[in-house]
Amino acid sequence: MSAARFRSINAVSGATARRSVRADVSPLRTRVISALVMAPLVLGALYLGGVFTDLLMIAVGAGMAFEWARLTTQGAGSAVGVAALGVGVGILLYALDRPEMAALLLLLTALVAPALIGRGAGLRGRLWLAAGVVYLGAACLGFLFLRARPEVGLLLIGWLIAVVWATDIGAYAAGKSLGGPKLLVRVSPNKTWAGLVGGLASAVLVSVLVAAWQPELAHATRLPGVAGVAVAGALLALVAQAGDLLESALKRRVGAKDASGLIPGHGGLLDRADGLVAASLVLALSITALDATV
16 A cells, blocks of 8 residues: 555545544533523522522423423423413412412313314323323422422522432443343333442432531431441432433333423433423422321
8 A cells, every 4th residue: 555545544544533533522511501501590599599499490390381282282282381371370379378279270271182182083192181281380399399398498409409410420330331121122222230239329429428527417307327328329319310210111101212302411400300390299288298297
């Protein structure tokens, strides 16, 4: 092979490699920029509480309902709009201290929105939409309920978010590094049993650290000290991963990779908040049940 020919091949190979590196780096850069822009806004609203958290949850709840309805109805406009509007207004009513009206509106929306899909829609799609309206709406109300708890609201949602984030990070790290048998191939091909264990371990570790740093967390959740909070963290991690799998099943049903392209580099709101939605609902219901026994 001539020297000129060799240099030409090397130049082409180098250009191809550089394009490949740029293709790999570009999505990561987009994800990082999106996170740097959104995280301060979201965490700031949660920290300030009150109307700031209310407005955030109205927007997020309506957005998630829009994505869920678009997936379940294959984009049927009127049903999607009604689902998003019903959930958003329901959260607004709760924020205005009208919980009964909020619950009634969510139930009404769950009945009306599926009826607007059209005659060609199957029963399964209608049930998915109705369930999604109630599930997402109730989870958002539960999150507001937790944040509004006197004196401990910020601690509760801080612990909740830390557990969900730790679960996601631990599951990803363990799954990537250890591999092993798949968890539910037909629902989410990338998830492994090692990832499940890694997520649980991370959630327990974070719960122990938070409970040791803030002893009032055990009192706020009526759990027996650090050990009780650790067990609760593990259970919430299981719930969060179940929420993740639920959204994966929904996307797999319609052949979608992401719930939407709303957040550059991250997909949709559901893609980012699926585990937090499930964990928020379960924690809020648990504390409500404990309150009823006092």
